[in-house]
Amino acid sequence: MRLSQNITKTLKDAPADEQATNAKLLIRGGFIHKEMAGAYSYLPLGLQVIENIKTVVREEMNALGASELLMTSLQAKDSWVISGRWSDELVDIWFKSQLKNGTEVGFGWSHEEPIMMMAKSLVKSYRDLPISVYQFQTKFRNELRAKSGIMRGREFIMKDMYAFSRSADELNEFYERTKEAYLKVYKRIGLGDNTFVTFASGGSFTQFSHEFQTVTDSGEDTIYLDRSKRLAVNEEVYNDEILAQLGMKKDHLEKVKAAEVGNIFNFGSIKGEQMDVYFNDQSGQRQPVYLSSYGIGVSRLMGVIAEHFNDQRGLIWPTNIAPAMVYLLAIGNSKTIEAADKLYNILTARGVAVIYDDRDVRPGEKFSDADLMGIPWRVVVSEQFIKNGLYEVKSRSNNTPQQLRADALIKLVKSGNLKRAS
Amino acid sequence: MRLSQNITKTLKDAPADEQATNAKLLIRGGFIHKEMAGAYSYLPLGLQVIENIKTVVREEMNALGASELLMTSLQAKDSWVISGRWSDELVDIWFKSQLKNGTEVGFGWSHEEPIMMMAKSLVKSYRDLPISVYQFQTKFRNELRAKSGIMRGREFIMKDMYAFSRSADELNEFYERTKEAYLKVYKRIGLGDNTFVTFASGGSFTQFSHEFQTVTDSGEDTIYLDRSKRLAVNEEVYNDEILAQLGMKKDHLEKVKAAEVGNIFNFGSIKGEQMDVYFNDQSGQRQPVYLSSYGIGVSRLMGVIAEHFNDQRGLIWPTNIAPAMVYLLAIGNSKTIEAADKLYNILTARGVAVIYDDRDVRPGEKFSDADLMGIPWRVVVSEQFIKNGLYEVKSRSNNTPQQLRADALIKLVKSGNLKRAS
Numbered sequence: 001m002r003l004s005q006n007i008t009k010t011l012k013d014a015p016a017d018e019q020a021t022n023a024k025l026l027i028r029g030g031f032i033h034k035e036m037a038g039a040y041s042y043l044p045l046g047l048q049v050i051e052n053i054k055t056v057v058r059e060e061m062n063a064l065g066a067s068e069l070l071m072t073s074l075q076a077k078d079s080w081v082i083s084g085r086w087s088d089e090l091v092d093i094w095f096k097s098q099l100k101n102g103t104e105v106g107f108g109w110s111h112e113e114p115i116m117m118m119a120k121s122l123v124k125s126y127r128d129l130p131i132s133v134y135q136f137q138t139k140f141r142n143e144l145r146a147k148s149g150i151m152r153g154r155e156f157i158m159k160d161m162y163a164f165s166r167s168a169d170e171l172n173e174f175y176e177r178t179k180e181a182y183l184k185v186y187k188r189i190g191l192g193d194n195t196f197v198t199f200a201s202g203g204s205f206t207q208f209s210h211e212f213q214t215v216t217d218s219g220e221d222t223i224y225l226d227r228s229k230r231l232a233v234n235e236e237v238y239n240d241e242i243l244a245q246l247g248m249k250k251d252h253l254e255k256v257k258a259a260e261v262g263n264i265f266n267f268g269s270i271k272g273e274q275m276d277v278y279f280n281d282q283s284g285q286r287q288p289v290y291l292s293s294y295g296i297g298v299s300r301l302m303g304v305i306a307e308h309f310n311d312q313r314g315l316i317w318p319t320n321i322a323p324a325m326v327y328l329l330a331i332g333n334s335k336t337i338e339a340a341d342k343l344y345n346i347l348t349a350r351g352v353a354v355i356y357d358d359r360d361v362r363p364g365e366k367f368s369d370a371d372l373m374g375i376p377w378r379v380v381v382s383e384q385f386i387k388n389g390l391y392e393v394k395s396r397s398n399n400t401p402q403q404l405r406a407d408a409l410i411k412l413v414k415s416g417n418l419k420r421a422s
Numbered sequence: 423m424r425l426s427q428n429i430t431k432t433l434k435d436a437p438a439d440e441q442a443t444n445a446k447l448l449i450r451g452g453f454i455h456k457e458m459a460g461a462y463s464y465l466p467l468g469l470q471v472i473e474n475i476k477t478v479v480r481e482e483m484n485a486l487g488a489s490e491l492l493m494t495s496l497q498a499k500d501s502w503v504i505s506g507r508w509s510d511e512l513v514d515i516w517f518k519s520q521l522k523n524g525t526e527v528g529f530g531w532s533h534e535e536p537i538m539m540m541a542k543s544l545v546k547s548y549r550d551l552p553i554s555v556y557q558f559q560t561k562f563r564n565e566l567r568a569k570s571g572i573m574r575g576r577e578f579i580m581k582d583m584y585a586f587s588r589s590a591d592e593l594n595e596f597y598e599r600t601k602e603a604y605l606k607v608y609k610r611i612g613l614g615d616n617t618f619v620t621f622a623s624g625g626s627f628t629q630f631s632h633e634f635q636t637v638t639d640s641g642e643d644t645i646y647l648d649r650s651k652r653l654a655v656n657e658e659v660y661n662d663e664i665l666a667q668l669g670m671k672k673d674h675l676e677k678v679k680a681a682e683v684g685n686i687f688n689f690g691s692i693k694g695e696q697m698d699v700y701f702n703d704q705s706g707q708r709q710p711v712y713l714s715s716y717g718i719g720v721s722r723l724m725g726v727i728a729e730h731f732n733d734q735r736g737l738i739w740p741t742n743i744a745p746a747m748v749y750l751l752a753i754g755n756s757k758t759i760e761a762a763d764k765l766y767n768i769l770t771a772r773g774v775a776v777i778y779d780d781r782d783v784r785p786g787e788k789f790s791d792a793d794l795m796g797i798p799w800r801v802v803v804s805e806q807f808i809k810n811g812l813y814e815v816k817s818r819s820n821n822t823p824q825q826l827r828a829d830a831l832i833k834l835v836k837s838g839n840l841k842r843a844s
Binding site for chain 1: 423426427428429430431455457458461462463464465466468469472487489490491492493494495496497498517518519521522527529536540543544549550553555560562564565566576577781782
């Protein structure tokens, strides 16, 4: 896209009340706009990052055999009363409102109860199972404080998946496959090395849930990490008894700050029993449906990546989720601009996403915006090299430029696109 | 997708409290699930229809040079107080709630005020203009009654676009181009013949807004239509003076019911002045930004299409937005099932979206579900024809089947995909 025709604009300063590094960088880079504390709009480049993350997540969920659907944000009180979770004392992050006739409605902070109600109407027989469904949904959580930018918003984008199984074994098989799928997701978006399966509290349903925790100083969680085993224990369940149970040794563990980037949950048959969701098995017996749920905070992931991949000059997007592969600019006269226009058309036609900085501003401003925005490759068209048909290409994470012809340039910038992890 | 592994399920009956034809058909066909009056979840096939409509709309908005972004549902009171539209008396469809500290927040029923606040922070100079942005956003409207299925929901999906211009002329040029783009959208999704540009009230900002009205008995609006001119006047502005002004003759007009499927609005410089959004022009003068806004109800369109394209057997999706092109089923023994499995793989590999009815149910049930779901082509694998390498192919809108080899079949079902209207 041509920067001169786009709403995208870098800013010298983030709003004075903004504390989080991720939000400061993303606002300054023109990726998000702060509507209020904990609620950020996604400007075109920010939305592109979100969509790139969603594409990775979607591919891995589809590979599990799950189908995408889209539930409502508006929630009927009835289904939440059954589980007791309508109560503001039990769930202290509800946004609630009222219909004109005085009926209370909630705005979805989770969709476990409504998906169970849906399953109740669609699942009758063992033939209808197993099934798994997921959605990318805006969640609303009325957080007391919202100081972590898009890492903890009052409104945020989440992928939540629900699997309905006929037995504990069937559930466990899907649960383990999903664990692997989650690790593929983090690997593909650049957080693989720093993200660890972590034992966490299972609430009232099961002993443990599993979190996926990315080690970062800005994380809100504390975990005890065994790097060699690539396993961790969340502080909330960290004690001698549990370590012994998990076969983990205290002196192999590092205490580190981490951000939760995924959480998966085994409800067993408890939700089915509680909400009266049963199926008829092959012998005609009524059996409770087994539920497991699987969350990834999509917008939170974008925040964690912004916290993790940056330097003093700005953001450094991993290639698989970068909003564009090339930041193109021309230095100098009408000839170089003409050459840049031409290269822009060639790159676009070859399927390379380009931010073309065609603004009428100083080259220095363009260079610093290229760095601030964190686009993987910067391509400069200058008089010096264009007469020999060469373009200057530099990686955001490496300071050595190369001079390349168009074909070699395209090959180089396309090589950065990681394919689906196998 | 294999129907046996998907949550999709057709139902004999829609919920007893459901009155609207669109919702009855879409629920029975397995496209949507009713959460409460006016709030429907999109099951996998329903979401696919929504995504297909979005793709058409997105392509046409991008062709106008607009960029996609995503704003928040949570709305700060401040920006709406400026325009007076925070008032429940002026705007009687707000859903409102409160932050923990007692601050009131709203849930977006429109985004005009917040986008003006965003423009205020991003637009400073004539160099920043013109720009146009759009989003696909969930809107919340606290309707007193919600009896029209997905044609008028309390929660629905809308494409809203906002254009910021430097002058009335620049605005008008974009406005006229968008009018054409809208007509292309309706043409591509199958409503072109029945959708008409309609003069409607301009509120307090301008004499007229323009609606796009699709003629249908289930519509909530009454319009006066001149078919030969392909122009209409909404009842709300229908009088002798206005007809004279528009050069329309009373005796050329038909009074018909219609559903509004789009609405475009010229605010001129009034919103800019009201909300203090100014830019510096080339001579350094401060000038108000000109705003125009452009809405298409995406989920409403799906409802209008369901109302418009059906018969006693069920839905009949236009090919461009159908959730799949082929409904595949086998009759008989393991040989035909094997052949159907093979054809399913071939079609999928060739990029044809298929619903493969591999359920263990009677053929009659499969035939009637194929019709109820309204998939453009039904393909039957039977012993009679498969021995000669032939498949039985029938269009949903035509009762005469043909026997074709796989290649001819693929050519036929792919020919139905309309390309982008030029």
